[in-house]
Amino acid sequence: MSELSSDAPAILIVEDEPDLLELLRYNLVREGYRVQVADTGEEGLRLARAAAPDLMLLDLMLPAMDGLEVCKAIKSRDRTSRTAIIMLTAKGEEADIVRGLEAGADDYITKPFSPRVLLARINSVLRRRQEEQGSGSPRTIEAASLTIDPERHEVLAQGKPVPLTATEFRLLVVLATRPGRVFTRQQLIEAVHEGYAAVTDRSVDVQVVALRKKLGSVGNNIETVRGVGYRYKEAHATVES
Template sequence: MTRILVVDDDPTVAEVVAGYLLRAGYTVERAADGRAALERVAAARPDLVVLDLMLPEIDGLEVCRRLRADRATRALPVVMLTAKGDEHDRILGLELGADDYVTKPFSPRELMLRIQSVLRRSASPEPGTAPGPLAAGDLVLDPAARRAQRGGRELALTLREFDLLAFLLQHPGTAFGREELMHRVWGWDFGDLSTVTVHVRRLREKIEDDPAAPRLITTVWGVGYRFDPSADGTGAGPQEAVDG
């Protein structure tokens, strides 16, 4: 059964969130501060963490940073709870690797939809349903294993980053707007467009030789972003990777 850790020091919020999750069939654990949350994750890794940013002991941003710095929890799905006006913290949370966010006061139904979306993305695909490995120059993605490498080096990508890069690899040379990327990559019909901007910036930091002058994921002014596979210097476009 899917286990979800709810981390919030407000007992009312934690109780409401836990109640909805329990009724949806999830197993729920709770932690009231960041230190307790990290201890629970270390003791028994959950399937997803609902993480409030404003926490005693260790705040939510630091909790997220530590989870992403640890290889064992690097891919652990995290959905943040943020105050409505804290755009800076929300963007910083995404930059630290959170997979999604919901702003307070929030609709429990919206939170459930976000959680279900993240869990669906994190689940291993059914055999034969995932596209085959993709390659562009020295960049290789295996959607079935959810692994990415560049030059033989493993890339530490979050769920959202992996999905975005896989989508761009499958559509080389095509420019996509931020709204279109939100809908086609993550299935969102609403949300903050800065989410796309943050994930593009994080991807560039991990795959570009010079993130300040990106050549693989380029900005198309007035439109959005485009993946240019030939910019890796090999002249090779995306292709299905083959063994040997």
């Protein structure tokens, strides 16, 4: 059930707790968002594929098809791959955070949470999404056998396309646009998630491992600086507008 004007950002809520679902819907409609709701993973996936919303609030612990399965399915299709996803869950363990981010989630918030905090997270994720798609973004970034097109959300490693999650893509952009600079894990968390995501140093390590694996031999350009963090191997990187 859609709400409000057609030019407002569209948000799909997938949550099986009726009271929380209604609270989320009420607050988001009041903030001016168009809202659809679903109480199962299967229904959420169907609505997402039909409407390609700007953002999903996706409960991790859903009956039958859980949030991780839904997230992976959303990110695997071209039509919905750029839909931002914020995972909602009662679990706060590091393993659950990492699993959500590995599945392609853009952010992660644990229950209970205040509506103000959730709205701040939503605004942050949508703002990042707009900036990545905005006309002010660099057209291509080239660094050591790597080509990144932020507008198209495409990565080529030695000329071959590399599919990345939204989080992996932002992490790679941060590193590759500043080759030679060492980033601490906390700096990467802040750059990629604007300080909001409940992520840990360990989750950054997991994302770097995933990036290296997907990039193949080009992944060796992401260097570990022991006791500090990571950097992209210094080369004559260029940014074309």
